[in-house]
Amino acid sequence: MKKHPIKLEGLWTEGYSLDKHVESSTYLGEDIYGNASFCTKRTFLGELMYQLKYHYDFSKIQEITDVAVDFIQNDWEILDQIDGILPVPSSKKREIQPVYQIVKLLSDKLGKPHCLDFFEKISTEEIKNLTEDEREKVLQDGVKKNRKLLKKASILIVDDLYDTGASLKRVTQLLQEDENIKNIYVLTITKTKKS
Template sequence: MVINLDGNWKSGKAYDLHTVSSTHLGTDEFGHDRFDNARSEMGELVYQLKYKGDTSKVQPIVALLDDIKGIEGFDFIIPIPPTKKNRPVQPVELIAEALGARRKVAVATGALTNSGDEELKGVTDPIARKELLDEALKLDPSQGKFKGKKVLLVDDLYRSGSTLRVATDLLYKEGEAAQVSVLTMTRTRSNR
């Protein structure tokens, strides 16, 4: 199931929903809500890669993306930079590298950087999210190679689209890209 994503980009797609159902199990001893989540096939692969560090899931993720046509028409694939920099496996970078190799598209890992330390999951105010992202996301000034080029931004999970919107703005304004499109592996069922 490919889901269209609306934003300031030329085109945007999420391969599938992240979870297909979720049952609230109650709260734990720390007051955190606990859920029994049923994930889509892509959602489970992303979960295993991102949270369990299972790098054997990268190739199956990229193989599922064969259903999405036109990726080979981009000049660059740029992974959205991680917020959690200490994670031993950076899933978006691994997916972008494998996708670029499979579709023969250059991957510009490091073109975007994230100096922020705050994870945005807890920030629900869209204005506050944008302000944090405007401050944290930067386009490497030595990356002038995007001028007039077609760029595909890749992320693992689409929640509200805030990060992708700020990254798209940077690539259009500072990078002078001719076209920016977006591809995420999954989309949440809500944008919180």
């Protein structure tokens, strides 16, 4: 399987990204509209995520999930330690949310329950173009927890792309406030270079 796991440090018990998002990006100059143009080479998983998120190729969900399942079961070996799977709420409204689809399929393949509305994004502002301080503020006020755990549990939080880690940090903080949380594991499909 084409993955190159990267350990993610944070508030969580343990976390990984399955690979970098981009291998290389070469500046080509400006296009006819004056926009910067790049030749970008993505990793295997980076290309799958790009096709899924920006070209709506939902057939890529199966391949992405297969790599994640293999990592969880055979490399990370935490299957027996997780009791449920939760997605990070998306910052952009889409008819079909890629990370939710990945979580649903992961849940089926791993035999672990999931909940897609445990967290809710209440801010409609996209955070990817904000500064780190602005992101923190938007996420602090813009994400809420809709539910609570009914019994002691260790949770796997899944996100598609790790950039600054601000979204994961916020949902981890909210989950840590739950009296029934034991351990929090984090898995992202890819990670940007700047993070």
